[in-house]
Structure formats: C-alpha cells, structure tokens
Amino acid sequence: MSSLKKNILASYATQIYVTLVGILILPLYLKYMGAEAYGLVGFFTMLQAWFNLLDMGLTPTVARETARFRGGATDALSYLRLLRGLQLIFCAIALLGGGVMFAFSGAIAERWLNVQTLPLAQVELALQLMAVGVALRWMSGLYRGCISGAEHLVWLGGFNALIASLRFLGVMPILIWIDSSPKTFFIYQTSIAIIEFAGLFLKTKKIKPKLLSTEFIGWAPKTLTITLRENLGFSMSIAFTSSAWVIVSHTDKLLLSKFLSLSDYGYFTLATLAASAVLLITGPISSALVPRMTRLQAENKEEELISLYCNATQLGTAIATSACMMLVFFPEEIIFSWTGDKNIALHVAPILQAYAIGNFLIALATFPYDLQLVKGDMKKHLQGNIIFIFFWIPSIAWSTFKYQAIGAAYTWLVLNALYFLIWLPLVHHRFMKNFHWKWILQDIAPIFLTGIFIALITRLTFNMPSTREGNLLFILTIGLLMTTLCLLLSTPGKKLITVFSKKI
Numbered sequence: 001m002s003s004l005k006k007n008i009l010a011s012y013a014t015q016i017y018v019t020l021v022g023i024l025i026l027p028l029y030l031k032y033m034g035a036e037a038y039g040l041v042g043f044f045t046m047l048q049a050w051f052n053l054l055d056m057g058l059t060p061t062v063a064r065e066t067a068r069f070r071g072g073a074t075d076a077l078s079y080l081r082l083l084r085g086l087q088l089i090f091c092a093i094a095l096l097g098g099g100v101m102f103a104f105s106g107a108i109a110e111r112w113l114n115v116q117t118l119p120l121a122q123v124e125l126a127l128q129l130m131a132v133g134v135a136l137r138w139m140s141g142l143y144r145g146c147i148s149g150a151e152h153l154v155w156l157g158g159f160n161a162l163i164a165s166l167r168f169l170g171v172m173p174i175l176i177w178i179d180s181s182p183k184t185f186f187i188y189q190t191s192i193a194i195i196e197f198a199g200l201f202l203k204t205k206k207i208k209p210k211l212l213s214t215e216f217i218g219w220a221p222k223t224l225t226i227t228l229r230e231n232l233g234f235s236m237s238i239a240f241t242s243s244a245w246v247i248v249s250h251t252d253k254l255l256l257s258k259f260l261s262l263s264d265y266g267y268f269t270l271a272t273l274a275a276s277a278v279l280l281i282t283g284p285i286s287s288a289l290v291p292r293m294t295r296l297q298a299e300n301k302e303e304e305l306i307s308l309y310c311n312a313t314q315l316g317t318a319i320a321t322s323a324c325m326m327l328v329f330f331p332e333e334i335i336f337s338w339t340g341d342k343n344i345a346l347h348v349a350p351i352l353q354a355y356a357i358g359n360f361l362i363a364l365a366t367f368p369y370d371l372q373l374v375k376g377d378m379k380k381h382l383q384g385n386i387i388f389i390f391f392w393i394p395s396i397a398w399s400t401f402k403y404q405a406i407g408a409a410y411t412w413l414v415l416n417a418l419y420f421l422i423w424l425p426l427v428h429h430r431f432m433k434n435f436h437w438k439w440i441l442q443d444i445a446p447i448f449l450t451g452i453f454i455a456l457i458t459r460l461t462f463n464m465p466s467t468r469e470g471n472l473l474f475i476l477t478i479g480l481l482m483t484t485l486c487l488l489l490s491t492p493g494k495k496l497i498t499v500f501s502k503k504i
Contacts, residue, residue, distance in 0.1 A: 059141045118182065293371070
C-alpha cells in the first residue's frame with residue numbers, strides 16, 4: 001500500500017475513533033461528575049476553540065513550510081529559522097493567554113459562571129488548571145503541524161488515538177473509584193496535556209533536519225521571521241477563515257456560559273455535541289471531493305467537474321438528511337438511548353432539533369465552499385462570512401440574553417437558513433449561470449423530501465419502545481432504512497445498484 005493511502009486511512013481511522021470515544025463517553029461524565037461539573041468540561045472545550053483565534057494561520061503555515069522543505073523548495077537553515085521564530089511566537093501567546101486566564105480565574109468563577117452547588121474555590125482551581133491545559137495544547141498545535149507537514153501521519157494518528165484514549169477513557173477509573181470532583185478531573189487532564197506536548201515536541205525534534213557545523217539559526221527577530229513574512233498572505237487568509245468559523249460556531253457557547261447555570265450549560269453542550277453528528281458524518285465527502293475536483297479544474301474538464309459536484313451533493317444530502325431527520329423527529333429517544341436519562345432528553349430535545357437543522361444547512365453549504373476553493377476564487381466566501389458575522393453577533397447576543405439556550409438554537413437555524421436561501425444562489429451564479437435552482441430541485445429536494453416522508457410516517461405510525469435498549473434498536477433500524485432509501489435516490493447509489501445487479 002502506498003504511503004499516501006496509508007496516511008489517508010490513518011487520518012480517517014483516527015478521526016472516527018477520537019470522535020466516537022468523545023461522544024460515547026459523555027453519558028459517563030454526566031453520571032459520575034454531575035451536570036454542573038460537566039458544564040466546566042463544556043466551558044473548557046469552548047475556551048480551547050476561542051484560543052485558536054490567536055493562531056493567525058500559523059499552524060497551517062508551519063505544516064505547509066515543512067512540506068515545502070521536504071519537497072526541496074527551501075533549505076534547512078531557512079526552515080529551522082522559521083520553526084524557531086514560530087516557537088517563540090507560540091510560547092509568548094501561550095504565556096500571555098494562559099497567564100491572563102490564570103490571573104482572572106477567580107473573577108471568572110465568581111462573576112461569569114453561574115455556579116450553584118460546586119465550591120467556588122474548586123471551580124477557581126479548575127479554571128487555573130484549564131489555563132495551563134489550554135496553553136499546553138496550543139503549543140502542541142505547532143509541533144502537530146510540523147509532523148503533519150512531514151507526512152508522518154500514521155505515527156500522528158496513532159499518537160492522537162493514544163492521547164484521546166488517555167484523555168477520555170483513562171480518567172474513568174479515577175472518577176469511578178477515587179474522586180469525581182472537577183479538581184481531580186482537570187489535574188488529570190493537565191497531566192495528559194503535558195504528556196501530549198512532550199510527545200509531539202520530541203517527535204518534531206527527531207524528524208527536523210540537521211544543520212552543517214558552519215550554519216547557525218540565530219535569535220535576531222528579523223532573521224527568524226523572514227520566511228513567515230513571505231507567507232503572510234497565506235497565513236492571513238487562513239486566519240480569517242478559521243477565525244470566522246470560531247466566531248460563528250462558538251459565540252453562542254461563550255454567551256450562554258454567562259447566562260446559563262453550569263448544569264444547564266452542561267445540557268446545552270450535550271445537545272450541540274449530538275447535533276454536530278450531521279457535520280461529522282458528511283465531512284469525509286468534502287475531504288475526498290476537493291482534490292478530485294481540483295484535478296478536473298486543472299485539466300479543464302468542466303462537465304466532469306460539475307457532474308462530480310452534483311453527485312457529491314446528492315451523496316452528502318442523503319447522509320445529512322438521514323442524520324438530521326432522525327435528530328429532528330426522534331430527539332428524545334436518541335438522547336435517552338445515549339444517556340439513559342429521560343429528564344435530560346426532555347430538557348435538550350428542542351435545542352437539539354434546531355441545531356440539527358442548522359447544521360444540515362451548513363453541511364449542504366460546504367459544497368459551494370468547496371467549489372470556490374477549487375476555482376481559486378474565495379471572494380464570495382469572504383463576503384458571505386463578513387455579512388453573516390455582522391448579523392450573527394447582535395442576533396445571538398439578543399436571543400441568548402432574552403431566551404437563553406433555545407434562543408441561541410433558533411437564531412442558529414434562522415440565520416443559516418437565510419444564508420442558504422439568499423447567499424448560495426449568488427455563489428453558484430458567480431461560477432455557473434442558471435445552475436442553482438437546478439442543483440436544489442434535482443440534487444437535493446427529492447432526497448430531502450423522501451427523508452422527511454419516511455421520518456414523518458414512522459413518527460405517526462409506530463409507538464416507540466419504552467426501554468433504552470428498545471429505543472436504540474428502533475432508532476438504528478429506522479436510521480439505516482432511511483439512509484439506504486435516500487442513498488438509492490442518488491446517482492452514486494443508482495450506479496452501485498447497476499454494478500451489483502450485473503454481478504448477480
């Protein structure tokens with residue numbers, strides 16, 4: 001098997017494993033830590049996302065420059081100077097960002113978070129440990145970029161899986177048999193962050209090139225940042241796209257950490273995590289689509305490119321529709337099967353429904369984004385992000401203040417629906433005239449309406465089992481049936497049937 005195939009398989013396997021273990025372990029966190037303590041875990045996850053705003057495109061830059069060095073586009077001395085310069089920048093940001101959070105941990109515990117039963121001193125200590133953990137994971141991103149750029153993806157995949165196992169599974173014996181307090185949980189997580197940082201640092205040290213005895217890296221800022229300045233345009237474009245996504249996807253979580261009690265924030269985190277399944281299961285389609293479309297674009301095979309684009313849309317719609325309809329029509333049953341708690345299911349079901357629909361629209365909007373990426377024209381994407389953020393920030397601020405979690409959920413749904421209905425036609429028109437409504441009516445609508453019909457008939461016809469196991473079996477059966485029928489309506493599904501029938 002070629003190294004490329006091994007790297008792709010390793011990346012996919014790791015992504016699936018890390019995602020599944022993070023989702024499946026959540027009910028145990030709720031059981032042994034309680035909803036309020038789990039709210040701190042959700043707050044920690046949100047902080048890591050906001051800390052990534054400070055990345056400014058530096059991690060993709062080091063990955064790109066590592067790959068360019070391996071391809072002979074730059075020399076070892078220039079590469080190592082860039083790496084040292086980025087190490088200094090990352091270290092400074094980690095100390096500043098982590099230090100500020102550490103210093104203000106008391107104020108955050110007392111004035112921002114709505115703590116009800118947990119001791120404030122313990123919450124403050126947890127926040128201080130979060131500051132250290134976030135800073136260490138931030139530094140780890142630099143070395144992860146180096147390893148990724150060097151195409152040591154099999155090693156990186158294995159290491160990531162190991163760290164995920166330690167982070168999510170390794171803590172469970174401690175929570176069950178020793179102590180389930182937030183203090184113990186975050187001491188453990190900080191220890192794992194140290195192990196993760198050390199492992200990535202040592203691997204980077206091992207694979208980075210050696211200098212001749214006559215060459216010196218030096219410490220002069222001008223020398224260390226010359227390569228970075230040459231890549232400033234690339235870094236800034238990546239930084240804007242990444243920052244826009246963090247602002248769009250985490251502003252609601254930041255505001256609700258203020259307005260909700262920690263226990264309610266824990267339930268909200270659970271709902272958004274479940275809704276994220278719609279995006280997670282369609283992500284690999286986009287990852288495989290872009291390289292092939294890029295090649296067709298380079299070969300000027302416009303008809304094949306459009307055909308592939310439509311087929312991928314149908315495939316993505318089939319998978320996303322099935323996930324979305326199950327979450328919308330059976331939210332309480334899914335949460336009950338997942339957590340075993342009917343009260344939690346009742347609490348989060350309306351939030352889950354709205355976020356699932358919003359995420360479904362984002363999943364479909366990913367295909368026009370991929371088209372812009374392939375065409376090398378991101379103007380509409382940048383404009384759309386700016387306009388979305390312009391409406392998103394005041395809307396989410398008002399809705400979370402007035403209606404809290406359910407307000408945030410429906411704001412997410414409405415604004416993504418408006419983006420899909422108003423902006424995507426403009427994106428398609430930029431590249432392909434008179435295409436958008438054909439794309440909607442032929443590639444999306446038949447599959448989407450079929451999914452709604454199946455889910456609605458099932459909801460109205462069958463009585464759900466009362467047990468957790470019965471619920472799970474019913475959901476898996478209906479989900480598999482819906483996915484199969486939706487896939488059979490897509491062009492890739494029809495081709496698969498044709499190939500299979502010829503073999504019989």
